Amino acid sequence: MLKLSERLLLTASFVRQGAVLADVGTDHAYIPAFLIKNAVISKAYACDINEGPLQNAAKTLESENIDGVSLILSDGLKNVSKSDISDVLIAGMGGELIARIISDCDWCEDKQLNFILQPMTKADYLRKFLYKNGYEIIKESIAAEGEKLYTVMLVRYSAVKQDISEAFALLGAPAEDDMFKLKKEREIKRLKKVRDGLLMSSTNKEEIKQIELLISELEVY
Ligand SMILES: C[S@@+](CC[C@H](N)C(=O)[O-])C[C@H]1O[C@@H](n2cnc3c(N)ncnc32)[C@H](O)[C@@H]1O
Structure with missing residues (x-):
């Protein structure tokens, strides 16, 4: 039995x-398999840029005896047509790659679609990209x-393009x-370390001031 x-x-x-569902970067197709097994x-469509992960996906589907999943070799959503897709899931990749995949997609600007995004790094970059390009984080x-x-x-x-604050970009x-x-405590700790490093090595007072300002913003966020 599949355990996530x-x-x-x-x-x-x-x-x-x-x-x-379109699961982009599916690897073993664990999420589509789990959701079908649990009747969600x-x-x-389980998509991946590499053959190896799609072979892993095929093995999962066979061993779990699952129908209903099409395997697609694709860089992001480039070889995936919108057809009946309602939810696009991109998990386990860096925020910059997730942003690039959405940016390259020519059918993603659709208010009916749900995107489920799970960045492993650079979540701040991804949040800035989303708001700048008319997307909104619902939860x-x-x-x-x-x-x-x-x-x-x-x-x-949402089609509303806006800039977001540095605090919102870092924490949502x-x-x-x-x-x-x-998460907030860890972010503040990380920024304090950066500031302390700069205090020892840099003469750029403006950069240090900016970081201290951000730390104060996060402390009351
Ligand atoms: C670390 S795994 C994540 C697997 C799964 N989504 C998860 O969250 O556990 C990343 C997967 O994304 C695939 N990948 C990387 N870049 C991609 C791209 N541009 N388009 C589609 N898949 C990609 C890799 O081949 C790999 O199978």
């Missing part, structure tokens, strides 16, 4: 009941696996839960 990690479980939980969806949650925290975002196209919308508080 906390990160993948949280990511999968953002997919709508009855969705037709009945149809998915965000954090999964913990040991010491590691993973952000999952539900995103829709403020929340009351413990995971958010932990």
Whole structure:
């Protein structure tokens, strides 16, 4: 029986009941397989840029006896036509790559589509890209696996293009839960380390001032 990690479980939980899913960078196709097994969806496109992961995906589908998943060799969504897709999931990649995949997609500016995005790095870059390009984060949650925290975002196209603050780019919308508080504490600690390093080595007072300003913003965020 398929058992997902906390990160993948949280990511999968953002997919709508009855969705037709495009899982980009599917690797073993664990998410489509899990969602079909649990009767959340009945149809998915499992996409990957490499043959090896698609072979892994085929093995999962065969061993779990799952129908309804089409395997597509594709860089992002380039070889994937929109057809009946309702939810696009991109997990386990860097924020810059996720942004590039959305930017290269010629059918993604659609207000009906749900995007479930789980960046492993550069979440701040991804948030800035999304808002600059008319996308909006509807909700965000954090999964913990040991010491590691993973952000999952539900995103829709809104056509409203805007710049966001550095604090919002780093943390997303403020929340009351413990995971958010932990993420905020870690971000502040990281920035203080950067500032201390600069204080020792740099004469760029303006850069140090900017970081201190951001730390103060985050402390009351
Ligand atoms: C680290 S795995 C993540 C697998 C799974 N989505 C997860 O979250 O555990 C990244 C996968 O993305 C695929 N990948 C990398 N760049 C890609 C791209 N431009 N388009 C599609 N797939 C890509 C890799 O081949 C690999 O299978």
